[in-house]
Amino acid sequence: MFSKACEYGIRASICIAKNSYEGKRISLKDISEGINSPQAFTAKILQALVKHKVIKSVKGAYGGFEIDKRDISQIRLSQIVKAIDGDKIYVGCGLGLEECDENHPCPVHDKFKSIRNDLENMLVHTNLEELALNLKKGNAFLKIKDQKQ
Template sequence: MFSKACEYGIKASIFIAINSFEGKRVSPKEIALEIDSPQAFTAKILQALVKHNIVNSVKGAHGGFEMDKNKIANVKLSHIVNAIDGDSIYKGCGLGLHTCNEAHPCPVHEKFKTIRDELKHMLEHTSLEELALDIKSGTSFLKV
């Protein structure tokens, strides 16, 4: 459903949020290791997250990536998805057809529309803070 870049972007954002709660910055190398992503690919994803003001990049010897603790609760998964994949997830056809719409629907159009609407609602109402706290508490995990 999400592109690989978007999956990595979500994981990286959660990892950065967890560390930011503890006042730590994390390097691209640490992030890539934690989310099992190639380091060069992770760097490109992090650039997009910085460009969209989701994470902050600090240069220098004690640099790395961080988030403002007060901002973490306001960052929704939809912000990350938009930064990496745009809004195509809300518009795409369930069967991958190029011309699927209300006037010319594919066989699963109505059923998939419901799923897309539920996904959009979940992404718009799930914060990084919620996910980061679940991981910190041990309720969920990022890496096996």
């Protein structure tokens, strides 16, 4: 459903949120290694997230990526998806057809519309705090690498 860039963007955002809760900034290198994504590709994804004010980039010797702890609970997965993939996931055809709407539906239009609506609801109502804390507590698993001590 999501593009590869969007999948990596969600993983990276969770990784950054988890580290931010621990008072740490995390480097591009550590993020890309932790989410198993090429560094140049990760940099472009993080650039989009910074541009859309999902995450912050701090330059310098002690720089890296972070999210203000007060903002983590306000950031929704829908913001990450929109920053990277736009809104095509909410309006696109389930079969990838250019022409698919209520008046000219594809064979899976009605069934996919329901799935799309459920997905949008989940993305709008899921925040980074929930996901980062589930990781921190060990209630969820995501292959991420914490920043080196």
